[in-house]
Structure formats: C-alpha cells, structure tokens
Amino acid sequence: MTDLTYGLAPWMPSDPSRELAGKAYQLAQRSAALGGLPPATRIALQDMLRTVNTYYSNLIEGQSTHPVEVDRAVRAGEQTHTPGVMISLALQEAQQTVAARAEASHHENPTDIEFIRRIHQLIFEKVPETDRLVRNGPNDAPVVVEPGALRTTDVQVGRHVAIGHGDLEAALHAFSDAYRPDGPSLRGDQGLIAAAAAHHRLAFLHPFVDGNGRVARLFSGLHIDRVLEQPAIWSLSRGLARARQTYYSRLGDADAPRQGDHDGRGPRSERALYAFCDFFLNACVDQVDYMADVLSIDGYKRRVEYLVRQASEQALPGVPKLDRGAEGVLKAVFIEGELTRAEAGQRSGYKERMGRQVVSELLKEGLLVSSNQRGPVRPRFPATYLDYLFPKMAGPSN
Structure with a gap:
C-alpha cells in the first residue's frame, strides 16, 4: 500500500472558524469545574460512572442489562449464568484496571497498539468461549473472539469494508503516532479534537473480530482523561447512547471517501470528520452540563x-x-x-x-x-x- 496513512487521512479536521476549538475549550473548563469535590466523593462518583459507562456502552450495542440487574445477580451469586451480566462485569473491571494502569503510568500512551489490545483482552478474557462466538456473515462459520488478538481476516461491517488484515498492524502504528496525546501539537483544545477524531479512526480500522465499539468508547474515555490530566466525572457512553442513531450515522458518514477538491486533502472526507467531531464534542459538553446540574x-x-x-x-x-x-x-x-x-x-x-x-x-x-x-x-x-x-x-x- 502506497498510502502511508492507510486511508485514514486527514487525521484532524480543519477548523478555520475555531468552532471545534471553542467547544473543546468549553469541555475542558466545565470538566475542570467538576473537580472541586472532596477526593473520596470524586472516587465514589468515578466508581459509579464505570457502571453507567458500562450500561450505556452495552446499550449502544443492543444489550440492555440494567445496573440494578447486575447488582442483583452478583448479590445472588448468579453472575456467571447471565451473559448480559457477565459482559457488564467484565467491562466494568476492564475500565477499572486500565484506568488504574493509566494513572500509575502517566507516560503510557493510550493510543499505543498494545494498550488498545490490552483493553480488548480485559473485556473478553473472562467471558466464556461460548459467548465469544460471532459470525461475519449469515452464511459464515462462527469465529471465536480471542481476547486481545487483532483480526486475521478481512471484514465488512454494513457498507464499510475495513482495512485489509495484512495492513492492520502498520495502520494502527500510524494511528498511534498521529494521535498520541503527548504530541506537542495535540495539547489542550487540539488534544480534545484529536480524541474525537481518533474515536472514529479507531472504529474505522475495526482492529478486532468483535468488540470494537466497546473498545473504542473505553479507549476514548481514557484518551480524554489523559488530555484533561484528570479522570472525567461524566460519562462519554451516556452522551453517545442518548443520541445513538446520530452517533452511528456520523460514524458511517465519516467513513466516506473525499468528496471532491473542496473536501480536504486526504483519502477520507474532511467535512464528514468535522461533523463527527462536532457531534462528539457536543455529546461530551452535554454530559458535563448534566453532571454539573445533578452534583449541585x-x-x-x-x-x-x-x-x-x-x-x-x-x-x-x-x-x-x-x-x-x-x-x-x-x-x-x-x-x-x-x-x-x-x-x-x-x-x-x-x-x-x-x-x-x-x-x-x-x-x-x-x-x-x-x-x-x-x-x-x-x-x-x-x-x-x-x-x-x-x-x-x-x-x-x-
């Protein structure tokens, strides 16, 4: 492949009016304002929000096990008998583990390929193999989702034909270099815009046989935490789930190839990437405002x-x-x-x-x-x- 961006450029949307930068600035300022709570209360809220993130990330995927159902199953010792409860607990534990790892190692790059693979591994390693069987198509034989393993086959999701598996690892390295939050040009407002763009580009790569949506949302939460330099006290997945149809629509639109000479310079549509980033930042700001209200x-x-x-x-x-x-x-x-x-x-x-x-x-x-x-x-x-x-x-x- 001669395109060294592996079809992912532009990495960032142009923002001549600075509307995206303005929304990113609002997000950073309002998120910081939530940090005035006592440390123990903040930690309790973060624990609660892991449950909320799990519920909404699963809900986006069509799996609606409520946190109360999870809690009841755990209290009754029945968590291993209910697939919805098992994936919920696995996702909660994965969030806690990777968040603790990221906090302990401030120099770790959340866009690194091994970090992303570790997220997938943590989500699926405790899920029984029988619940990790997926079919790429109605006539295909079932495939086992191996925790943390990059896909070794080519896939099509709806209209989107993901990058060939032979180029996947190289593309993920290019992705990592483009979006690493310690890059000098990706601090502050630009870092949050990059987190929004990276969410789509990771989903576009479709690195795993299954579980890519859950991985992308967990990854993006950690990416935002790293840019903000503190754990967010609001739920990204709740914001995306509340506008699920628009979320999927904007994701799909940003898959599109460049639409003529006035649509950026890379192989993908810059206008569509801008629209996705605008939607993503709006969803984040909405959730910060919601939390500011309920935490009064x-x-x-x-x-x-x-x-x-x-x-x-x-x-x-x-x-x-x-x-x-x-x-x-x-x-x-x-x-x-x-x-x-x-x-x-x-x-x-x-x-x-x-x-x-x-x-x-x-x-x-x-x-x-x-x-x-x-x-x-x-x-x-x-x-x-x-x-x-x-x-x-x-x-x-x-």
Whole structure:
C-alpha cells in the first residue's frame, strides 16, 4: 500500500472558524469545574460512572442489562449464568484496571497498539468461549473472539469494508503516532479534537473480530482523561447512547471517501470528520452540563431528603427501609468525603448507640463504604439508589 496513512487521512479536521476549538475549550473548563469535590466523593462518583459507562456502552450495542440487574445477580451469586451480566462485569473491571494502569503510568500512551489490545483482552478474557462466538456473515462459520488478538481476516461491517488484515498492524502504528496525546501539537483544545477524531479512526480500522465499539468508547474515555490530566466525572457512553442513531450515522458518514477538491486533502472526507467531531464534542459538553446540574449541593440534599423520607415509609419499590437519621449522614459524607464513624453517627442527629446503628445500616446497604470495620466511612452510590440520587442517570430498571 502506497498510502502511508492507510486511508485514514486527514487525521484532524480543519477548523478555520475555531468552532471545534471553542467547544473543546468549553469541555475542558466545565470538566475542570467538576473537580472541586472532596477526593473520596470524586472516587465514589468515578466508581459509579464505570457502571453507567458500562450500561450505556452495552446499550449502544443492543444489550440492555440494567445496573440494578447486575447488582442483583452478583448479590445472588448468579453472575456467571447471565451473559448480559457477565459482559457488564467484565467491562466494568476492564475500565477499572486500565484506568488504574493509566494513572500509575502517566507516560503510557493510550493510543499505543498494545494498550488498545490490552483493553480488548480485559473485556473478553473472562467471558466464556461460548459467548465469544460471532459470525461475519449469515452464511459464515462462527469465529471465536480471542481476547486481545487483532483480526486475521478481512471484514465488512454494513457498507464499510475495513482495512485489509495484512495492513492492520502498520495502520494502527500510524494511528498511534498521529494521535498520541503527548504530541506537542495535540495539547489542550487540539488534544480534545484529536480524541474525537481518533474515536472514529479507531472504529474505522475495526482492529478486532468483535468488540470494537466497546473498545473504542473505553479507549476514548481514557484518551480524554489523559488530555484533561484528570479522570472525567461524566460519562462519554451516556452522551453517545442518548443520541445513538446520530452517533452511528456520523460514524458511517465519516467513513466516506473525499468528496471532491473542496473536501480536504486526504483519502477520507474532511467535512464528514468535522461533523463527527462536532457531534462528539457536543455529546461530551452535554454530559458535563448534566453532571454539573445533578452534583449541585442544594439539589443533591433535596434528593437525599426525598429518598430517605420515602424509604423510611417503605414507599419506594425495591428500596429497603432507611432510618430518618440517614439523611444527615448521607448529606455530610457527600459534602465532606470522609467521616470517622463517630462523626457519621453524630450527623444522624441521634445519640451514640442509635447513631452507630444508622451508620451500620448504611454500610450494609452500600450507601457508605469503609476500608475496615473501624475505619472512616466514605460515600458510595449503589445501583438501587442511582436514579433517586442522580435523576435519569441510568433510567428505571425493569
């Protein structure tokens, strides 16, 4: 192949009006504004958002196992019997593992081919082989998806004929070099535009037999974190899933070849890449704004009041009874991030013994978490309570 971009150019859309740069700047500024929460609250939100990302990434693929269903299956010890639960848990664990690895090694390049392969491996390595069988076409024999293995066959997805498998590894190296976030020209606003463009180009390459969408979304979340220099407290997959048809449409449009002399210089359409990046950044900004709204202290307090009042009267289906003293504890731990057990008990408004009982109840229900039996308590946001604390975060379960 003589094209050293392997059909992927242009790598970036031109932005003469700087509209994309303006949206990228908004994204960076508004995302940074979410970082003022206490570290323990931020960590709890990141844990919760892994569940949310998983739900919406799977939903985009047509798999709708709700976080509440996953939680129930785990509590009942039935997670290995339900494919939807298994892929959800695998994707959550993959997010946690690669995020921890990326945070521990700030010099690791998320666009590196081995990093991308590792994402795929982590998602699929615990999924049984029987649930990793796919067919490229209705008349084709089933193929096993090997965790982390690049495809060794040529594929067509809809109208899109992916790059030949013989050129795939070289194309991924070109992709890595073009989008590496430590590149001097891909910092700040340009880095976020590059993350948007890289999402399409990775999907266009279709590196794996199956699982490319989930890999691309997990990869893009990490890519954005690296550009922002902190983990995002919002869900990329939620933003894409809320506009699923437009997402697929813009992805497909950006596959198109260059449309005449006024459509950039590479083999792919620059206008279509611009439109995809515009959509992608809009989806991100929408999610940052949503999180800014649901994380407002006053709004959160009101929702805690409603949750505890209704749960104390056993008026919420599927939600266990809570003591009214839980209200003060849940408000305080969200705002302060971490409390000693004595402090948490005091925030219940009760005397010591009753305060301890409220804290124990909240630990049992998973609304508080602690590293040991006597250690301080921190917030946690279980799936059962998700949409009461953060409206429309994942939608109602069945």
